[in-house]
Amino acid sequence: MLDIQNLSARIDDFEILKGVTLSIKPGEVHAVMGPNGSGKSTLAAVLAGREDYEVTSGTVRYLGRDLLEMEPDERAREGLFLAFQYPVELPGVSMSNFLKEAVNSVREHQGKEPLSAVELLKMMREKAALVDLNPDLKKRSVNEGFSGGEKKRNEIFQLAMLEPRLAILDETDSGLDIDALKIVAHGVNQLRGPERSFLVITHYQRLLNYIVPDVVHVLVDGRIAKTGDKDLALRLEEEGYDWLREETIAAPVG
Amino acid sequence: MTAVKTIDIGTDRPEARFAAAFERNRPHILNGRGQPLAEKRNRALDRFLELGFPGPRDEHWKYTNISKRLERPFEIAIAPAVPELRPQDISRFLIEGLEGSVVVLVNGVMVPGLSSIATDGPVIVPIMDAIGNPVFDRHFGRYADADDAVFTALNTAFARHGLFVHVNRGVKAGTLHILNVTTGVRDTFLQARHLFVVDPGASLTVVETHAGVDAEGMFLNAVVEATIGSDARFDYYRVQDDPGTSAVTGTYVYQEGASYASCGTVTLSGGTIRNNVAVLPDAQHCESHLTGLFIGSGEMHIDNHTLVDHAQPDCFSNELYKGVLDDSATGVFNGRVLVRRDAQRTNAYQSNKSIVLSDKASMNAKPELEIYADDVKCSHGATTGRLDAEGLFYLRSRGLTTDRARTIMLQAFVRDVLDAIAVEPLREVLERAVENRLAK
Numbered sequence: 257m258l259d260i261q262n263l264s265a266r267i268d269d270f271e272i273l274k275g276v277t278l279s280i281k282p283g284e285v286h287a288v289m290g291p292n293g294s295g296k297s298t299l300a301a302v303l304a305g306r307e308d309y310e311v312t313s314g315t316v317r318y319l320g321r322d323l324l325e326m327e328p329d330e331r332a333r334e335g336l337f338l339a340f341q342y343p344v345e346l347p348g349v350s351m352s353n354f355l356k357e358a359v360n361s362v363r364e365h366q367g368k369e370p371l372s373a374v375e376l377l378k379m380m381r382e383k384a385a386l387v388d389l390n391p392d393l394k395k396r397s398v399n400e401g402f403s404g405g406e407k408k409r410n411e412i413f414q415l416a417m418l419e420p421r422l423a424i425l426d427e428t429d430s431g432l433d434i435d436a437l438k439i440v441a442h443g444v445n446q447l448r449g450p451e452r453s454f455l456v457i458t459h460y461q462r463l464l465n466y467i468v469p470d471v472v473h474v475l476v477d478g479r480i481a482k483t484g485d486k487d488l489a490l491r492l493e494e495e496g497y498d499w500l501r502e503e504t505i506a507a508p509v510g
Numbered sequence: 511m512t513a514v515k516t517i518d519i520g521t522d523r524p525e526a527r528f529a530a531a532f533e534r535n536r537p538h539i540l541n542g543r544g545q546p547l548a549e550k551r552n553r554a555l556d557r558f559l560e561l562g563f564p565g566p567r568d569e570h571w572k573y574t575n576i577s578k579r580l581e582r583p584f585e586i587a588i589a590p591a592v593p594e595l596r597p598q599d600i601s602r603f604l605i606e607g608l609e610g611s612v613v614v615l616v617n618g619v620m621v622p623g624l625s626s627i628a629t630d631g632p633v634i635v636p637i638m639d640a641i642g643n644p645v646f647d648r649h650f651g652r653y654a655d656a657d658d659a660v661f662t663a664l665n666t667a668f669a670r671h672g673l674f675v676h677v678n679r680g681v682k683a684g685t686l687h688i689l690n691v692t693t694g695v696r697d698t699f700l701q702a703r704h705l706f707v708v709d710p711g712a713s714l715t716v717v718e719t720h721a722g723v724d725a726e727g728m729f730l731n732a733v734v735e736a737t738i739g740s741d742a743r744f745d746y747y748r749v750q751d752d753p754g755t756s757a758v759t760g761t762y763v764y765q766e767g768a769s770y771a772s773c774g775t776v777t778l779s780g781g782t783i784r785n786n787v788a789v790l791p792d793a794q795h796c797e798s799h800l801t802g803l804f805i806g807s808g809e810m811h812i813d814n815h816t817l818v819d820h821a822q823p824d825c826f827s828n829e830l831y832k833g834v835l836d837d838s839a840t841g842v843f844n845g846r847v848l849v850r851r852d853a854q855r856t857n858a859y860q861s862n863k864s865i866v867l868s869d870k871a872s873m874n875a876k877p878e879l880e881i882y883a884d885d886v887k888c889s890h891g892a893t894t895g896r897l898d899a900e901g902l903f904y905l906r907s908r909g910l911t912t913d914r915a916r917t918i919m920l921q922a923f924v925r926d927v928l929d930a931i932a933v934e935p936l937r938e939v940l941e942r943a944v945e946n947r948l949a950k
Contacts, residue, residue, distance in 0.1 A: 304907055329911050332906070333909045344898075346905075346919070349918055354905075354908070357908075357914065358908035418909070
């Protein structure tokens with residue numbers, strides 16, 4: 257599904273990713289954890305195609321293609337989805353118009369007929385229920401006036417609408433209370449499947465109690481310092497990240 | 511009869527050509543109908559010659575080089591040619607679903623065969639036929655003035671075409687669509703003049719649209735006067751979509767007690783466009799709304815000057831202008847709000863926002879609030895900027911192409927101005943027209 261090899265990237269003169277290697281198979285859920293400033297969100301941004309970041313070395317293959325050659329919108333149409341850490345407000349763009357445009361862009365790309373207004377509304381009702389979003393949101397402007405929790409649920413709602421192959425969740429848990437976190441995690445779990453992979457970026461282990469990952473990576477100073485199973489997340493919760501920093505620093509010497 | 515004063519303006523200046531045209535057509539323009547109007551016309555020509563066309567040093571025309579536009583050797587059309595049009599030639603300029611009267615003016619001249627006037631609507635008369643009507647004579651030329659006096663004066667001196675529309679007390683007159691089509695002409699200077707008189711308790715909606723077919727290098731000097739009686743309502747929309755025409759328009763609305771007036775100005779195409787809108791709520795409890803939407807591309811220049819003159823207490827005014835400028839287009843917004851000393855408890859709001867899409871496009875925005883009363887609520891805001899990059903990326907990350915994302919964001923940007931259009935069929939037509947104009 258996704259194969260990242262030795263990926264380095266910088267913004268302005270700051271080298272943030274310093275050789276990340278990571279591989280995700282269809283149906284797998286990978287978590288990327290790490291302290292603040294370790295490069296987690298940069299990884300998400302580079303994968304989604306944010307132009308502020310410059311890739312300095314490495315490769316990313318997605319479904320056998322060179323992901324870095326693709327425009328952000330082409331990535332989306334090819335089934336890559338980013339749930340934003342800070343979802344953007346679009347005053348004047350209604351949710352229903354936004355979703356119609358997005359869903360039909362993807363469908364057209366797949367050679368499918370566009371959804372009719374009725375079909376779209378039906379789908380919106382179904383998918384909104386997954387994350388307990390008020391179904392009358394269709395007339396509201398995208399994210400405008402949404403609470404923090406609603407914005408995050410709206411990201412998962414869009415994920416459900418767009419049915420991507422690979423979903424990247426960028427700190428979707430930040431700013432959520434435990435009830436909202438459970439709703440979001442429940443939504444994500446409903447969307448797991450053998451053909452859909454997830455890259456879950458989080459600062460806290462807490463989310464991983466509810467979205468149980470197959471693989472956990474720890475990103476420290478722009479490199480994957482350790483890879484393990486879900487128990488690695490628990491150890492990080494107890495011991496923090498310091499022991500990994502020491503290992504990372506020690507590693508090149510040893 | 512007063513003689514035209516000899517004012518030396520040099521023969522090479524455009525003003526001289528107008529003076530000569532006036533002389534040539536004097537019998538035609540004055541036409542022996544009514545001394546008061548003839549005097550008004552003569553005085554107006556004197557005033558025009560005194561003032562002369564504004565140069566770039568004129569404060570009110572600083573950003574709009576209108577003199578340059580007027581250097582063209584226009585044919586000054588006192589009686590413009592009117593090519594024969596069939597209904598199917600103009601059907602695409604009609605507004606689907608709009609009920610009421612339609613008056614079609616071809617090169618400024620009313621064509622009864624293409625017009626349809628509702629029997630229960632307002633009384634509509636071409637201005638030359640209205641001369642001698644005491645209501646017309648009382649109001650004509652009374653409200654149009656202000657800072658753009660030179661164009662008003664020129665219009666008052668010459669204008670022979672346009673409509674006098676009178677709504678009697680208490681009559682709900684519905685909607686009047688005035689469709690202006692310029693066609694088969696070039697390098698011609700046209701003048702249009704309307705007078706709307708809405709008596710107390712009456713209402714009238716006017717949708718004035720400008721379209722062009724095979725017309726180039728045109729210049730329109732249009733003046734609209736409206737006087738709105740107490741408890742009456744007047745809604746006026748002007749939609750400019752005539753690519754071959756540069757224009758100076760003046761819309762002057764006078765309001766009596768507890769009346770409601772709205773002026774919406776939408777500019778989609780044209781050359782150099784200057785719109786002056788001035789509203790004078792001259793009694794208590796008036797409500798005034800000014801909205802504008804302009805979309806500039808190519809070499810277009812769109813200048814909107816507004817004035818809300820609060821002379822009396824307890825009035826409300828709200829102003830919302832938005833623009834999108836691409837290519838080398840330039841825009842100007844100058845919004846003056848005057849709250850005079852006696853206009854206590856005035857609520858006056860103004861907002862002007864523009865998006866500039868290219869490095870060569872530019873916008874000049876200047877709010878001017880002058881407040882001499884102490885118990886008022888007034889605010890203004892002006893912003894000019896680029897499309898929000900975060901919003902664009904968000905849309906692209908959901909699969910929309912850059913062009914589509916841009917169109918959606920621009921449509922969202924102008925949405926509130928379109929939403930302010932109370933005439934639903936007009937709003938729908940404009941939504942489609944704006945979407946087409948904004949799509950890349």
